[in-house]
Amino acid sequence: MTTARSTIYPAAAVEWMVGPEPRTVLDVGSGDGRLAAMMTTAGHHVTCIDSDPARAARIARRLPPGRVCIAKAESLPIRSFRYDVVTVQESFTRFAPGLALAEFARVLRPGGHVAVVFTSRDDTVPWVKRLARRLQEEDPTAMMGDFGRDTITALEESHHFTDIDVRTFRTWVPITRDSLLAMVRQRPAIARLPEDRRAQLLADVGELYDSSARTGELRLPFQAVCRRAWVDQSELTQPMDDDGLRISMRF
Numbered sequence: 063m064t065t066a067r068s069t070i071y072p073a074a075a076v077e078w079m080v081g082p083e084p085r086t087v088l089d090v091g092s093g094d095g096r097l098a099a100m101m102t103t104a105g106h107h108v109t110c111i112d113s114d115p116a117r118a119a120r121i122a123r124r125l126p127p128g129r130v131c132i133a134k135a136e137s138l139p140i141r142s143f144r145y146d147v148v149t150v151q152e153s154f155t156r157f158a159p160g161l162a163l164a165e166f167a168r169v170l171r172p173g174g175h176v177a178v179v180f181t182s183r184d185d186t187v188p189w190v191k192r193l194a195r196r197l198q199e200e201d202p203t204a205m206m207g208d209f210g211r212d213t214i215t216a217l218e219e220s221h222h223f224t225d226i227d228v229r230t231f232r233t234w235v236p237i238t239r240d241s242l243l244a245m246v247r248q249r250p251a252i253a254r255l256p257e258d259r260r261a262q263l264l265a266d267v268g269e270l271y272d273s274s275a276r277t278g279e280l281r282l283p284f285q286a287v288c289r290r291a292w293v294d295q296s297e298l299t300q301p302m303d304d305d306g307l308r309i310s311m312r313f
Contacts, residue, residue, distance in 0.1 A: 071179065075231040075286045079177035085146040088169060089137050090135045090162070091153025096178075099228035101149070102126070109145075111138065114165045127224035136161035140169045148176045159216035167222035176223060177290050178214070183225075184232060184283035189274035193267065200263055214289070221290035223299070231288065239271045242280075250264040 068301060074099070080087060089098045091293075092110040094117075101108045110130045111119045122130040133139050135150075136158045148166045166176050178195050183205060185191055197204035216224060216289045246252055252260060274280055 071097060071100065072233050073104070074098070074232045075179065075288055076104060078229055078231070079149060079179060079288050079290065080104070080106055080147050086144065087147045087149055088138075088140070089149045089188075090138075090166070091150055091156070092121050092130075092150055093117070093153060095124040095152060099124040099150065099240065102129075106147075111135065116168075117200045117260075130227050138165045138169055143170050143171050145169050146171055146174050148174070149174065150178050154178060154180075155213045157213075159213055160220075163217065163220045163222050164298075166294055167293050168298055170295075172293070172295060173292050175292045176217075177288065178217060179286055180214075181284050181286050184285050187283050189270065189280070190283065191265045192270055196263070196266055196278075197246065197249075197252075199251055200255060200259065203251065204249060210297060217289065217291055222290075222294055224294050226286065226289055227290050231286045233284050233286060235284060236279055237282050238279055238298040239268060239275070242271055243267060248301055 080101055084107065087101055087108045088111065089101070089108055090111045092098050092112050094111065097109050098108045098121065108125065108129060110118070110121050110125065111133050112121060113132065114135050115132055116132050118132045131139065135153075148170060150166075154162070163176075170176070181298070183190060183194075185194060185205070194205040217223060240308045243264055246264060247260075251261065255263070271280060
């Protein structure tokens with residue numbers, strides 16, 4: 063369900079990912095730019111990378127001038143060792159992880175880290191459990207909670223990053239009855255259902271909402287699952303000599 067990817071992260075999550083002191087941050091695949099805006103408000107110097115010109119234009123409206131670049135994560139037009147932190151959200155799943163992680167390692171300063179955040183539902187809440195069970199009767203892949211697992215495995219196995227820390231932060235997102243029904247309709251598997259089954263599913267979801275809401279609106283619980291991994295540049299660099307630092311580009 064797509065709302066997870068449009069939530070605003072808790073301030074505590076952003077501080078944990080980036081740090082309490084001002085840092086230089088490269089936000090890759092910035093999406094709607096809200097994470098970048100939060101980091102900027104917290105005092106960090108943030109540069110955004112996105113491959114889509116339309117998205118980049120929207121991101122630019124949230125940030126100070128000159129902070130957005132149109133480029134691919136696998137080929138960053140940035141000099142090496144420039145940033146303290148690289149942040150990336152669910153867009154990580156669209157990258158070629160081996161190439162992207164090598165680029166993240168290259169642009170980080172020694173001692174820097176990558177921070178990856180994926181948002182998932184908190185299915186411990188009873189009404190969300192009932193919603194998941196009903197959706198999975200028609201779409202077995204709905205609300206499975208395994209989004210991005212392959213990408214996280216690539217990070218865990220990368221020789222460019224070590225010492226992965228994980229922390230989870232909860233946030234609550236208000237959702238109206240109409241918004242919940244719209245989220246269900248948007249799932250491709252639901253859209254392909256015969257009309258009578260789709261109508262029954264939507265009626266059941268609407269009834270679930272009505273029976274669970276107490277003040278006219280529910281809140282969806284989400285978990286921001288954050289990971290920090292510290293850069294290991296031993297395969298990217300060679301020792302210092304009189305000419306300065308040599309950089310090997312053999313990834």
